[in-house]
Amino acid sequence: MFDTRDQRWGVTDAAIGILLSTAGSLGWAWLTRTVVLPEWLQVLGAFLAIWVPLVVVLQVADAARGRRSHWRDFGLRFTWIDLLWGAGIGLLARGAVTLIEVAATGRTSLDGGVLALPSGFTFWFGVVLAPVVLGPIIEETFYRGLVLRAVARRTGGGRRVAASVAVLVSALVFALAHLAVGGVVSPAAAAMTFTGALVLGLATGVLAVATGRIGGAIIAHVVFNGLLVAAVLAR
Known part of the structure; x- marks a missing residue:
């Protein structure tokens, strides 16, 4: 479990990042329906509209109200064991979603x-780099590094209760964010998008709490998305 005692950023920072990211995604989607843009620019803009607000909030929280260290503030650190744990959790999460x-x-x-x-x-960029590399790093740093720790700090009832609530809340917010920006076109697709993100969020949240860092969570996210990309490329 991580230490949040001298953490000065919190749920307000998390809420700002989520709202700005959602607004950016919806705004870009509206723009692409209104203005004819090259395919590469549509794809690049779609990801940047989601990620730039998250990165900005992380940087501001770290520099203005944090310890100016992504390792100490958000647990952005890797060890060799994270490769093993992350790969295993990523495989289990993808397997669970497939069964569902x-x-x-x-x-x-x-x-x-x-x-x-x-x-x-x-x-x-759109099929390989963004979903398999950049997305896991940015999203896990925000949702399991900032959101999860912010909720844990605000939750009373002891460390185990705080950790459990934080894992659940961060996973739910993560799943809802994917639902909001996913552009799904049917209730069934929306349900599967939400379920997949929720399972991944719960799995990486538990891993982040258990290790006190997010290196394993990032690896799990990479494996989870990478399996889907590999399946698409193999068709």
Whole structure:
């Protein structure tokens, strides 16, 4: 369990980041429906609209009200054991989501057809780099580094209660954020998007609390998303 005693940033910072990220995503979606933009710019802007507010809030919280160390403030640290724990948790989370999808819909996000993959920058950034590398780092630092710790600090009832509430709240917020910016078009797709993000959020939250750092959570997120990307590329 991490130490939050001298932490001066909190749930207000988390709320600001979430609101700005959601507003940025919805605003960019509106812009792309209004103005004709190149495909690569649409993809780049969609990710930046979500991530830039999160990164800005992390930087401001760390520099203005933190200890000016992402390691001490958000637990952004890796050890060799994080590779093992992260890979295992990522595999378990993807397996759990696959079982839920099969039980609910008779199919899984790991199968099905893709008409055509993009090429060039859109492929390397939008299909590979963003979901498998950049997304896990930024999102885990914000949701398991800032949000989870902020909620734990505000929750009474002892360390175990605080940790449990923080894991659940950070996972729910993470899942709702994916639902808000995911652009899903049906109730079934919305339910699967929410469920997948919730399972991943719970898994990485427990790992972050257990280790006191988010290195393993980042690796788990990489594996979770990477398996889906690998399945898409293998079709």
